[in-house]
Amino acid sequence: MESRVLKPILAVYVVAFILFLYGPFFVLTILSFQQGPDGGPQFPITEWSTYWYQQIFGLTPPSRIAPLPVGEALIRSLILAFMTMVTSTVLGVMSAQAFRRKFRGSSFVFYLIVLGMMVPGVLTGLGTSLLANNVFGITRHWYTTAFATHVAYTFPFAFLVMLAILNRFDGSVEEAAWSLGVTPWKTFRKVTFPLIFPGVLSAMLFAFTLSLDEFPRSLFAAGGTEDQTLPLAIYGTFAVEIHPNIFAFGVLTTLFSFALLSVYGILMGMSVRRARKLAMQEEIA
Amino acid sequence: MSDASVAAKGQGASWLILPGIVWMALFMVVPIAMICYVSFWTQTTFNISSTPTLASWKQFFASDTYTGALWTTVRIWLIVLATTFIIGYPTALFVGLFVKSKTLSTVLLVICVIPFWTSFLIRVLAWRPMLGKEGAINIILMKLHIISQPIEVLLFTELSVIIGMSQIYCVFMVGPIAFMLGRIDRNIIEAARDLGAGFGRIFWKIIFPLSLPGVVVGAIFVSVMVLGEFATSGALSGRKVNLLGNIIVTQVGSLKWAMASVTGVILTVVMGLVIAAFLRIVDLKQEL
Numbered sequence: 001m002e003s004r005v006l007k008p009i010l011a012v013y014v015v016a017f018i019l020f021l022y023g024p025f026f027v028l029t030i031l032s033f034q035q036g037p038d039g040g041p042q043f044p045i046t047e048w049s050t051y052w053y054q055q056i057f058g059l060t061p062p063s064r065i066a067p068l069p070v071g072e073a074l075i076r077s078l079i080l081a082f083m084t085m086v087t088s089t090v091l092g093v094m095s096a097q098a099f100r101r102k103f104r105g106s107s108f109v110f111y112l113i114v115l116g117m118m119v120p121g122v123l124t125g126l127g128t129s130l131l132a133n134n135v136f137g138i139t140r141h142w143y144t145t146a147f148a149t150h151v152a153y154t155f156p157f158a159f160l161v162m163l164a165i166l167n168r169f170d171g172s173v174e175e176a177a178w179s180l181g182v183t184p185w186k187t188f189r190k191v192t193f194p195l196i197f198p199g200v201l202s203a204m205l206f207a208f209t210l211s212l213d214e215f216p217r218s219l220f221a222a223g224g225t226e227d228q229t230l231p232l233a234i235y236g237t238f239a240v241e242i243h244p245n246i247f248a249f250g251v252l253t254t255l256f257s258f259a260l261l262s263v264y265g266i267l268m269g270m271s272v273r274r275a276r277k278l279a280m281q282e283e284i285a
Numbered sequence: 286m287s288d289a290s291v292a293a294k295g296q297g298a299s300w301l302i303l304p305g306i307v308w309m310a311l312f313m314v315v316p317i318a319m320i321c322y323v324s325f326w327t328q329t330t331f332n333i334s335s336t337p338t339l340a341s342w343k344q345f346f347a348s349d350t351y352t353g354a355l356w357t358t359v360r361i362w363l364i365v366l367a368t369t370f371i372i373g374y375p376t377a378l379f380v381g382l383f384v385k386s387k388t389l390s391t392v393l394l395v396i397c398v399i400p401f402w403t404s405f406l407i408r409v410l411a412w413r414p415m416l417g418k419e420g421a422i423n424i425i426l427m428k429l430h431i432i433s434q435p436i437e438v439l440l441f442t443e444l445s446v447i448i449g450m451s452q453i454y455c456v457f458m459v460g461p462i463a464f465m466l467g468r469i470d471r472n473i474i475e476a477a478r479d480l481g482a483g484f485g486r487i488f489w490k491i492i493f494p495l496s497l498p499g500v501v502v503g504a505i506f507v508s509v510m511v512l513g514e515f516a517t518s519g520a521l522s523g524r525k526v527n528l529l530g531n532i533i534v535t536q537v538g539s540l541k542w543a544m545a546s547v548t549g550v551i552l553t554v555v556m557g558l559v560i561a562a563f564l565r566i567v568d569l570k571q572e573l
Contacts, residue, residue, distance in 0.1 A: 006383075006484065007379075007383050010375055010378060010379040010383055011379065011383075013375050013376065013379070014375075014376050014379045014380070014393065017372065017375075017376045017455075018396060018397070020372070020452060021397065021400050021452065021455075021456070022400065023415060023421075024408065024411035024412050024415050024452070025400060025403060025408070025411055027411065027414050027415050027420075027421045028407070028410075028411040028414065031414050041413070041414055042414055042417060042419045042420065043414070043419055043420070043421065043424055091304055091305050091308060092305075094301045094302070094304060094305065095301065095302050095304075095305035097301050098299070098301035098302035098305075099302070103299070103302070109302060109305075109306060112306065112309050112310075112314070113305060113309055115309075115313065116309055116313050118505075118509050118556075118560070119313060119317070119556075120509065120510075120512065120513020120530070120552070120556070121513060122513050122515065122530050122533050122534070122549070122552070123316070123317060123320065123513070123549055123552065123553060124312065124313055124316055124317070126316070126320055126533060126537065126545060126546070126549050127315070127316020127317050127318075127319045127320045127549070128312060128316045129537075130316070130319045130320060130323050130542060130546065131315065131316055131319050133542075134319075134323070134333070134335075135319070148308075148311070148312045149312055149316075151308060151312070152308060152309060152312040152313045155305065155308065155309070159305070209402075213404050213405050215405060215406060215516065216513070216515070216516070216530075219534070220537065230404075231404065231405070231406055234404065234406045234407065234410075235406055235516070238406075238410070238519070238520050242410065242413065246407070246410060247410075247411075247414075249407075250403060250404065250407035250410070250411065253403065253404050253407065254402055254403045254404075254407075257402035257403070258402060261402065
């Protein structure tokens with residue numbers, strides 16, 4: 001029938017679509033192996049080399065092309081992402097926990113939180129820096145104002161993830177603990193938290209990666225050059241001439257992301273396996 | 286039963302939600318209110334004072350640069366919305382409806398998401414060696430003898446901004462649409478086919494209407510991101526395409542906070558209108 005004709009056509013289309021998604025990154029990867037320091041960020045490849053990778057790690061003799069100013073920026077970004085991850089996950093778990101019970105104005109609060117992932121970074125960034133400059137008279141830093149805007153962006157994601165997890169959560173195990181006289185906090189720690197842990201991991205992953213790559217909010221809400229996060233350092237190279245070192249750096253950050261994803265996958269797999277093991281023990285008992 | 290006991294034990298609910306509300310109020314609602322407020326402040330060369338004035342608003346609407354940026358933003362938003370939809374829908378159709386195996390459709394979706402593990406700015410920058418005069422596309426087309434001269438309009442034009450944004454944002458269309466298509470009850474399609482409906486009729490009468498909530502969610506994602514854009518337009522147009530976001534960045538760069546705020550308010554209004562319009566098409570709460 002028609003779908004027999006349509007399906008192969010669509011399959012070919014999807015392959016083309018994936019090529020469209022990956023094309024630029026392939027080209028970027030190829031060009032990152034351009035000869036250095038004279039090779040430019042375009043074809044043809046004059047000679048294959050790992051010069052630009054070595055340059056990032058400071059292994060090349062000084063040349064006219066300055067190395068990327070990424071070392072300290074990377075550390076700042078990682079710390080900021082970690083702070084953001086912890087704060088927004090805690091806020092996300094707390095808020096989602098509160099949403100297990102209907103309360104007055106709950107739908108208003110829901111939209112208030114979810115709006116945080118919708119509002120463009122330029123707006124929250126601009127508003128926060130206006131507040132810092134004109135109302136509070138404080139200096140903007142990556143670990144103060146930028147951190148606040150990052151959390152306002154990532155907390156909604158953590159909240160939604162936790163809401164989805166807690167919606168499917170079976171409350172009877174908690175009731176069992178309470179009826180045995182366990183305090184609510186201990187119940188949360190010993191019963192609820194281990195059960196929602198996979199969700200917590202996902203929320204953490206969301207918050208960490210979103211913050212690590214967050215750019216517009218940092219642009220406005222972080223201060224001067226001593227406050228540069230990684231995306232700001234990359235943005236700084238946009239204005240001047242680009243060199244293949246930025247491509248090599250792009251490849252490295254992608255590999256880093258994959259490593260992070262693998263760690264997440266392993267942790268997730270471990271927690272699923274542990275849950276299965278527990279379930280089996282219960283069955284045997 | 287469960288609800289009642291949760292309620293009984295969960296007296297802490299109000300303090301649990303409080304930090305979240307305070308954070309969002311302080312770092313999202315108040316900043317945006319502040320933008321509205323500052324847009325009426327008086328701008329001097331290097332400073333602003335809180336004396337109320339309409340000067341910046343008048344200046345915005347009197348200047349072709351600023352109103353031009355507004356129309357460019359709307360135009361690019363509409364074009365990118367259309368391209369992401371046209372590019373994304375067939376993919377979503379395949380992933381959500383035509384692929385029978387759950388594993389394969391998950392694998393395909395993961396493949397679509399993997400590029401997001403590269404930094405946003407690097408993904409933008411990656412289009413430069415693709416589109417340039419000596420870029421990959423021109424080289425390939427010349428090798429294939431399709432063109433004899435490199436196409437120069439590919440980079441540092443509005444076209445390059447549209448190509449770049451379409452690639453970066455089309456996945457946000459694919460995901461929600463594929464999700465809605467995956468939820469369609471296959472029996473409805475079978476029934477229609479048994480009654481003699483062709484694929485075209487089935488698509489327009491059943492599949493497309495049922496996927497509409499996904500389209501709206503995707504469109505909201507894409508719209509919100511494109512309207513707030515400035516990095517892609519700056520990097521791929523050589524600063525020739527100015528969106529409202531670019532105006533805000535340059536105004537802040539030259540310490541014109543009042544004008545940046547006016548632009549911010551206009552951006553907020555445009556965004557609000559767009560989201561409200563989409564939510565009118567489909568009542569999301571009912572659908573999801």
